[in-house]
Amino acid sequence: SAAPPPPPRCSPPSLSASAHPGKMASHIVGYPRMGPKRELKFALESFWDGKSSAEDLEKVATDLRASIWKQMADAGIKYIPSNTFSYYDQVLDTTAMLGAVPDRYSWTGGEINLSTYFSMARGNATVPAMEMTKWFDTNYHFIVPELAPSTKFSYSSHKAINEYKEAKALGVDTVPVLVGPVSYLLLSKAAKGVEKSFSPLSLLSSILPVYKEVIAELKAAGASWIQFDEPTLVKDLESHQLSAFSAAYAELESALSGLNVLVETYFADVPADSYKTLTSLSSVTAYGFDLERGTKTLELVKSGFPAGKYLFAGVVDGRNIWADDLAASLATLQSLEAVVGKDKLVVSTSCSLMHTAVDLVNETKLDDEIKSWLAFAAQKVVEVNALAKALAGQKDEAYFAANAAALASRRSSPRVTNEEVQKAATALKGSDHRRATTVSARLDAQQKKLNLPVLPTTTIGSFPQTVELRRVRREYKAKKISEEEYTNAIKEEISKVVKIQEELDIDVLVHGEPERNDMVEYFGEQLSGFTFTANGWVQSYGSRCVKPPIIYGDVSRPNPMTVFWSKMAQSMTARPMKGMLTGPVTILNWSFVRNDQPRLVAS
Ligand SMILES: *[C@@H]1O[C@H](CO)[C@@H](O)[C@H](O)[C@H]1NC(C)=O
Ligand SMILES: *[C@@H]1O[C@H](CO)[C@@H](O)[C@H](O)[C@H]1NC(C)=O
Numbered sequence: 215s216a217a218p219p220p221p222p223r224c225s226p227p228s229l230s231a232s233a234h235p236g237k238m239a240s241h242i243v244g245y246p247r248m249g250p251k252r253e254l255k256f257a258l259e260s261f262w263d264g265k266s267s268a269e270d271l272e273k274v275a276t277d278l279r280a281s282i283w284k285q286m287a288d289a290g291i292k293y294i295p296s297n298t299f300s301y302y303d304q305v306l307d308t309t310a311m312l313g314a315v316p317d318r319y320s321w322t323g324g325e326i327n328l329s330t331y332f333s334m335a336r337g338n339a340t341v342p343a344m345e346m347t348k349w350f351d352t353n354y355h356f357i358v359p360e361l362a363p364s365t366k367f368s369y370s371s372h373k374a375i376n377e378y379k380e381a382k383a384l385g386v387d388t389v390p391v392l393v394g395p396v397s398y399l400l401l402s403k404a405a406k407g408v409e410k411s412f413s414p415l416s417l418l419s420s421i422l423p424v425y426k427e428v429i430a431e432l433k434a435a436g437a438s439w440i441q442f443d444e445p446t447l448v449k450d451l452e453s454h455q456l457s458a459f460s461a462a463y464a465e466l467e468s469a470l471s472g473l474n475v476l477v478e479t480y481f482a483d484v485p486a487d488s489y490k491t492l493t494s495l496s497s498v499t500a501y502g503f504d505l506e507r508g509t510k511t512l513e514l515v516k517s518g519f520p521a522g523k524y525l526f527a528g529v530v531d532g533r534n535i536w537a538d539d540l541a542a543s544l545a546t547l548q549s550l551e552a553v554v555g556k557d558k559l560v561v562s563t564s565c566s567l568m569h570t571a572v573d574l575v576n577e578t579k580l581d582d583e584i585k586s587w588l589a590f591a592a593q594k595v596v597e598v599n600a601l602a603k604a605l606a607g608q609k610d611e612a613y614f615a616a617n618a619a620a621l622a623s624r625r626s627s628p629r630v631t632n633e634e635v636q637k638a639a640t641a642l643k644g645s646d647h648r649r650a651t652t653v654s655a656r657l658d659a660q661q662k663k664l665n666l667p668v669l670p671t672t673t674i675g676s677f678p679q680t681v682e683l684r685r686v687r688r689e690y691k692a693k694k695i696s697e698e699e700y701t702n703a704i705k706e707e708i709s710k711v712v713k714i715q716e717e718l719d720i721d722v723l724v725h726g727e728p729e730r731n732d733m734v735e736y737f738g739e740q741l742s743g744f745t746f747t748a749n750g751w752v753q754s755y756g757s758r759c760v761k762p763p764i765i766y767g768d769v770s771r772p773n774p775m776t777v778f779w780s781k782m783a784q785s786m787t788a789r790p791m792k793g794m795l796t797g798p799v800t801i802l803n804w805s806f807v808r809n810d811q812p813r814l815v816a817s
């Protein structure tokens with residue numbers, strides 16, 4: 215009694231893998247949006263100031279997208295993402311796609327326009343913006359969706375399909391990227407006034423119909439792949455949250471049939487129970503893992519990966535600015551090939567490249583040696599492709615040799631290793647971390663010297679950087695004014711600030727830090743082991759970008775950094791003046807740090 219054969223399923227091998235046959239299996243999770251010279255930032259801010267039109271803004275955006283797609287296509291990338299561009303934030307784009315606009319924005323339906331979109335992002339004179347919060351442990355911030363049991367969803371932004379078609383018209387068949395439905399809800403919060411028992415996840419079945427519409431349109435337009443970013447899978451999820459993943463991708467299964475479906479995770483290990491749930495989703499045909507931070511995930515993959523599915527191996531780190539160790543990555547990839555099969559392994563980045571700087575090419579002020587150790591987004595795209603080619607037996611020996619030489623130079627460079635610092639660090643004892651006196655002894659000594667009132671007043675530290683100060687600094691840097699003129703200008707500002715505080719009868723004064731361009735950069739520029747880029751900007755939120763210093767070597771302080779200004783300031787007043795330092799943890803957290811030593815020292 216033979217059971218009837220199972221109905222034929224659309225299995226991945228029967229689908230064309232991509233519209234770029236012949237290209238090696240390479241993929242980029244996402245790419246910086248701002249442009250190499252922050253073109254998008256300036257276009258956005260000019261539009262917000264009413265100095266340019268929506269068409270002007272759209273033109274800048276269209277040109278940036280085209281150049282990014284072309285760059286990846288030229289580099290030989292097979293799976294090129296689309297819909298990773300954004301005027302503000304990808305989570306807000308998803309809110310727009312779902313029509314989940316909070317009531318206060320008086321949206322009445324229809325395609326969401328720039329004015330409603332930017333009101334949600336930034337607020338205006340009459341309505342506050344939506345809340346913003348940190349995107350996992352990065353310095354990027356996203357706009358938190360506000361949901362309520364009464365939220366109605368409708369397909370209200372056709373951005374994903376528009377970008378897919380836009381790329382296709384340029385001859386690039388892309389992988390459209392959507393924030394996955396479960397991560398979207400897990401990252402949402404309950405709108406104000408909603409009962410405590412409400413969980414945004416309960417809206418899953420209400421948002422999936424919109425996802426189905428989007429998927430159907432992408433399919434009709436010719437997409438053969440789709441990528442769902444589900445980074446919440448790296449968190450410790452409760453079983454009902456994991457069940458939501460199974461439910462969501464089962465519900466989408468028929469909509470997704472005929473498509474290759476990539477679920478992308480990043481920033482950390484995927485816990486074992488989540489890995490099990492994820493790899494048993496039958497509508498999903500490919501998995502993306504961050505193998506840079508996800509070392510345990512690598513072990514999970516090696517101990518079991520579903521047959522016939524694709525592994526998108528995120529070996530090139532999307533969160534730093536260092537050149538990849540190509541030989542090590544290739545070895546990892548080769549060991550994975552044995553597990554998942556030769557035609558099922560795709561080389562990828564550990565996460566979107568939006569968390570690193572854009573392009574090294576015009577960093578003319580970095581010296582050549584340090585430059586050879588680095589790779590920004592544009593260079594990482596090339597690394598991914600070089601690894602994919604090597605895996606396919608077309609190793610570019612010269613490229614790999616240059617990489618190995620750069621890594622060797624970095625390892626042995628006296629600029630990285632400073633014997634004095636190493637010796638001093640090794641000599642640190644437990645007692646070096648403890649003060650020699652007690653708090654009360656120090657308080658007594660302080661009181662004797664300063665004679666402060668019971669509740670002394672002070673301010674945190676910096677006074678505003680005026681237009682005049684910025685001009686003086688610019689002119690000093692451009693050597694248009696002498697050091698003496700610069701020092702005098704700063705001195706004048708300090709004296710002004712001291713007078714103001716004395717008039718206000720403040721007890722402990724500050725000098726106002728007029729000599730500091732930025733609280734981290736100022737110190738970094740005076741410490742050895744730090745370097746600075748001209749255009750190494752990373753998006754923090756909206757149009758705001760930061761330019762983290764690069765810490766490449768053992769840090770030391772060749773000269774005093776603050777004594778000159780502190781002394782000068784103290785000489786202007788009889789009251790106590792605070793000495794101001796940016797703390798080491800903040801300096802570390804706001805920099806691109808070394809990857810050749812652990813972030814924490816074992817104690
Ligand atoms: C602020 O945004 C709301 C919602 O988008 C809109 O109705 C209102 O006209 C805007 N107000 C101003 C002053 O732009
Ligand atoms: C944008 O949409 C809002 C809400 O639907 C509408 O009030 C407004 O007039 C639209 N603005 C533009 C510039 O079309």
Ligand SMILES: *[C@@H]1O[C@H](CO)[C@@H](O)[C@H](O)[C@H]1NC(C)=O
Pocket residue numbers: 351352799800803
């Ligand atoms: C420093 O950054 C890490 C992650 O990058 C974060 O978890 C931590 O909270 C930050 N610490 C401080 C003091 O900002």
Ligand SMILES: *[C@@H]1O[C@H](CO)[C@@H](O)[C@H](O)[C@H]1NC(C)=O
Pocket residue numbers: 250251573575576
């Ligand atoms: C680098 O500089 C050249 C010459 O100014 C310019 O043409 C090119 O667009 C720049 N490239 C990037 C990525 O900034």
